[in-house]
Structure formats: structure tokens, C-alpha cells
Amino acid sequence: MQTDAHIRKxxxxxxxxxxRRLGDILQRVYDDVVRxxxxxxxxxxxxxxxxxxxxxxxxxxxxxxxxxxxxxxxVKAFPHNKGSS
Amino acid sequence: xxxxxxxxxxxxxxxxxxxxxxxxxxxxVDRADDLVQETLLRxxxxxxxxxxxxxxxxxxxxxxxxxxxxxxxxxxREVEDTxxxxxxxxxxxxxxxxxxxxEEFRVALGKLPQDQREALILVGASGFSYExxxxxxxxxxxxxxxxxxxxxxxxxxxxxxxxTDDFGPDxxxxxxxxxxxxx
Numbered sequence: 061m062q063t064d065a066h067i068r069k070x071x072x073x074x075x076x077x078x079x080r081r082l083g084d085i086l087q088r089v090y091d092d093v094v095r096x097x098x099x100x101x102x103x104x105x106x107x108x109x110x111x112x113x114x115x116x117x118x119x120x121x122x123x124x125x126x127x128x129x130x131x132x133x134x135v136k137a138f139p140h141n142k143g144s145s
Numbered sequence: 146x147x148x149x150x151x152x153x154x155x156x157x158x159x160x161x162x163x164x165x166x167x168x169x170x171x172x173x174v175d176r177a178d179d180l181v182q183e184t185l186l187r188x189x190x191x192x193x194x195x196x197x198x199x200x201x202x203x204x205x206x207x208x209x210x211x212x213x214x215x216x217x218x219x220x221x222r223e224v225e226d227t228x229x230x231x232x233x234x235x236x237x238x239x240x241x242x243x244x245x246x247x248e249e250f251r252v253a254l255g256k257l258p259q260d261q262r263e264a265l266i267l268v269g270a271s272g273f274s275y276e277x278x279x280x281x282x283x284x285x286x287x288x289x290x291x292x293x294x295x296x297x298x299x300x301x302x303x304x305x306x307x308x309t310d311d312f313g314p315d316x317x318x319x320x321x322x323x324x325x326x327x328x
Contacts, residue, residue, distance in 0.1 A: 074297055074298055074301055078297075078301055079297055082269075082297055082300055082301060082304075083269050085250055086250070086254075086265065086266070086269050086270050087269070087270050089250050089251065089254075089270075090165045090169065090266065090270035090271070091165075091270075093161070093164055093165035093168055094161040094162055094164075094165050095161075096161065096164070097161055098157055098160045098161060099160075099164075099178070101178065101182070102157070102160050102181065102182065102185065103157065105182060105185060105186075106153045106156060106157060106185065106189075107153070109153070109189050
């Protein structure tokens with residue numbers, strides 16, 4: 061009962077406790093979506109991109125310097141992402 | 146192949162939080178998922194512009210925010226129409242604390258100005274620092290801080306409105322607020 065009046069501030073700043081309460085609710089609402097994980101739709105999408113880049117262009121798979129450069133760049137860009145959760 | 150997998154893994158790892166951010170922004174799960182999909186496509190197409198050593202998640206958030214804002218300008222009206230579809234996502238998650246809590250909080254969140262809402266979510270839920278949030282929103286750190294403060298104040302006001310208007314029974318609001326204090 062006291063919560064309602066307690067949290068209301070007319071033109072003032074919220075107390076730390078009120079901020080924490082709001083923060084807790086926000087975090088729970090947000091985390092509830094996060095816990096749903098990755099929908100198949102996005103797994104499929106990213107796997108598809110993988111396939112396209114890796115296999116669907118056999119003519120470019122060899123001897124395309126531009127492509128090799130790009131790969132090098134990617135390797136350098138993500139040295140520590142391997143196995144990250 | 147390995148680096149393809151690394152890029153993909155980093156993006157996959159960011160997806161759950163990206164979705165939560167997108168849903169918070171547009172209040173509509175289907176649109177949010179479309180936004181996430183577009184973000185991933187855009188990111189893959191522009192992977193060369195990703196700065197090595199920086200935060201992949203922050204980069205994706207920036208892309209998603211920009212996409213949302215350009216789309217928002219085009220479809221301003223539709224954005225307000227958020228009813229119903231959030232319940233869809235809740236159905237798929239039976240363990241939630243209280244559907245009422247989510248619904249009422251979401252409605253209140255939806256009433257915040259967009260700038261304040263995104264700042265609050267980035268800092269208060271996504272776990273970004275004020276500096277990272279400022280980079281994502283392309284504004285000053287002080288601006289983010291003030292938006293977050295205003296968002297909190299406004300949210301508290303909205304949630305403590307007497308339950309005659311859009312918010313349903315007063316008890317629900319109290320339940321939200323007291324639930325927040327017990328954990």
C-alpha cells in the first residue's frame with residue numbers, strides 16, 4: 061500500500077531505493093526475452109550466410125586475391141571470438 | 146572457415162540481447178525480429194567496417210538503432226500500435242513472474258519518449274556503460290545520463306498513476322512496485 065505513494069515524486073528525484081526497484085523490473089522484463097535464446101530463424105539465417113560465403117561460389121574459391129584479403133582481415137578482426145559464448 | 150564461424154558465433158551470441166532491445170524499442174515482437182534480421186544482414190554485408198577489438202554487441206546495437214530510427218520516421222503511426230503481440234512472446238515463456246507485471250511495465254515503457262527509452266534500456270538492462278550507450282546513440286555521455294534520469298522519473302510517475310485510465314486495477318500497479326522491492 062505504501063509503495064504507491066512512496067514511489068511517486070512530483071517534480072523531484074527518485075530515491076535510490078525507487079531507482080533500484082524500477083531497475084529490477086526493467087531487468088526482469090528484458091532478461092525474460094534474453095532467456096528465450098536465439099530463435100531458429102536467426103540460426104538458419106547465419107548458417108545460410110556461412111554456406112553462401114564458403115561454398116556457393118566455387119569459381120571464386122581459388123585465386124581471388126581480394127577474397128583472400130578479406131578473409132585475412134576477418135581472421136585478424138576476430139582473433140578471440142572463437143568459442144565465445 | 147574458422148573465422149566465418151567466429152563471426153557467426155559472435156553475432157549469434159548477441160542475438161538474445163539484440164532482440165530484447167528491439168522489442169523494447171518497437172513493442173512488437175514480429176517487427177522486432179524483422180529488425181534483428183535486417184540488422185544481421187546489414188552487419189554481414191558491412192563486416193569490413195567492424196573495428197577489430199571493439200565490442201561486436203555494441204556495433205550491432207548501433208546498426209539496429211539506426212535502422213529502427215530510419216524506419217520509425219517512415220512509419221510513425223504504426224509504431225504506436227503495439228497491442229497484443231507482446232503477449233505472443235510471453236506465451237512461449239511459461240516461467241515468467243507475472244504477465245500483468247510485464248504488460249503494464251511494457252505499456253509504461255512505451256509511453257516514454259524514444260530517446261529516454263533507449264537510454265534507459267541500454268544502461269539499465271543491456272548492461273552497457275554510459276560511455277558505450279553514448280557511442281551507440283551518438284550523443285554526449287551527459288546527455289545519456291540525463292535521459293536515463295528523466296526516464297526513471299517518468300516511469301515511476303506512469304506506474305503510480307491511479308488505476309482508472311489505461312493501467313487497469315490499482316492493485317496491479319502496486320503488485321509491480323512491491324514485487325520490485327522484494328528481491
